[in-house]
Every structure is written in C-alpha cells, then in structure tokens.
Amino acid sequence: MLGGIQPQPLAHASDGTLPLDVVEAAIKPDDAHFARTRLLCLENTWHGRPMPLDYLADARALCDRRGLGLHLDGARLFNAAVAQGVPVRDIARHFDSVSVCLSKGLGAPVGSVLLGSAALVAQARRWRKVTGGGMRQAGILAAAALHALDHHVERLAADHDRAARLAAALSALGVEVTGQHTNMVFVQVAPASTASLVEHMARAGVRLSPGSEGKLRLVLHLDVDDAGLKRVVDAWAGFRG
Numbered sequence: 001m002l003g004g005i006q007p008q009p010l011a012h013a014s015d016g017t018l019p020l021d022v023v024e025a026a027i028k029p030d031d032a033h034f035a036r037t038r039l040l041c042l043e044n045t046w047h048g049r050p051m052p053l054d055y056l057a058d059a060r061a062l063c064d065r066r067g068l069g070l071h072l073d074g075a076r077l078f079n080a081a082v083a084q085g086v087p088v089r090d091i092a093r094h095f096d097s098v099s100v101c102l103s104k105g106l107g108a109p110v111g112s113v114l115l116g117s118a119a120l121v122a123q124a125r126r127w128r129k130v131t132g133g134g135m136r137q138a139g140i141l142a143a144a145a146l147h148a149l150d151h152h153v154e155r156l157a158a159d160h161d162r163a164a165r166l167a168a169a170l171s172a173l174g175v176e177v178t179g180q181h182t183n184m185v186f187v188q189v190a191p192a193s194t195a196s197l198v199e200h201m202a203r204a205g206v207r208l209s210p211g212s213e214g215k216l217r218l219v220l221h222l223d224v225d226d227a228g229l230k231r232v233v234d235a236w237a238g239f240r241g
C-alpha cells in the first residue's frame, strides 16, 4: 500500500524458475487501465532449489529488453552459491537489488540486509524510516552478522550434506520424501497422523511445525549437528502412526 505496488504472482515451473515467456506475457501494455510493470522479483533458492545461472542471465536480458528492474529475494542466496560452487557475486551481479537473510542458515541471531546501488540504499533507508523500521544500537547485531559472513558460509555445504542424509534416512524408514534441495527436505505424511507425529517428536525434544495436508518441510542450519540429525531420525523411527 505504501509503495503503491500491485504484485502479480506467477506460477513457478517445477525447477523453481518463473518461465520467462510467462513473465513476458504478464508485462502489462502501456495503457492507463493497467499498473505499470516495473520490476521482476525472483527468489533464490526457491524451496531450496538454486536457480540455474544461465536462467538468471536470461532474466537479466529480458529485464534489459523490456525496461524492468530485477530484484532477488536472496534469503538463502548463500545456500545457492555454495551448492553451485560459485562466488555469490556470480548470482548477485544479475540483479539491481538483493535481500539476504543473515539468520536462517548463516546462523546470526537476527537480521537481513538489502543490497543495491548507493542511490537505492539511500531511498531504502528513507522507506525504512517511513515504516518505522529503523533500529539504533544495532551494531552488536551487525557484529554477529559479520561473524556469520566470515565463518558460516562454506559450512553451509555441511547442512546440504545433512539434508541429503536426512532425506535418505527418512526414505529408508518408509517416509515419503517428496524433495530435497540444498538444506531442505520435504516430506508427505498421512494428514490424519500429523498431530500424533508432532506430539511423538515433541516428546523426543524435536519440534515440528506441520504444514497443511500432511506436508512438512525440514530445514538444516547451523544449530543442527550430526547428533541432532540422529535424534530426529531415531525419534521418527520410533513413531507408530
């Protein structure tokens, strides 16, 4: 409402990309009846999937050709870079602006940053003030974020490895694993037994937040080590749904 923005969600393809022909078809004609189409927003990773690098280049080309800005919701940008074995710059360079979460996988206690040109960040600071988002004495949090950037990026590979091991272990228990990408594992359980699974796991000290219709997303991060992984698998193995 504050930005006068009218979002237009588009369906993802199964590889997590927004097909660029669908994006292009959604660009509104220059007509007073329509909102002006100004910005394409992508998310990387999406449901844990890193976006193909050549897709990002193609998206950039489309935005250049049609006069759109390109923003990345890169909450898990570092997971994508580590999984693809590229410097984060190889992903970020296609975008005009990027947001990154320093908590989540990177393990800082709180915090996200918006990256862009000096002019964009100056404008963003103004909007942050307008929306009451300013925070004083935030340096202590910034220090934790710098620590995360210095020490917790390469280790994301360990989360990805644990996610693969968790997926394999749950599959071996007969759990329906519907996907595993980077640090995320998706499983489908019988909707009727979800509540008893959540209760059973809670007794073992593992808290699950059930999604709708028995869909669960399990996410690995800095605070889940091999012992934690084992605890989840052992507890699940003891579940008689």
Ligand SMILES: *Cc1c(COP(=O)(O)O)cnc(C)c1O
Pocket: 043, 073, 075, 076, 101, 111, 112
């Ligand atoms: C967590 C998350 C955000 C928001 O992060 P904040 O820390 O609240 O800024 C945005 N996009 C995705 C995909 C996320 O997972």
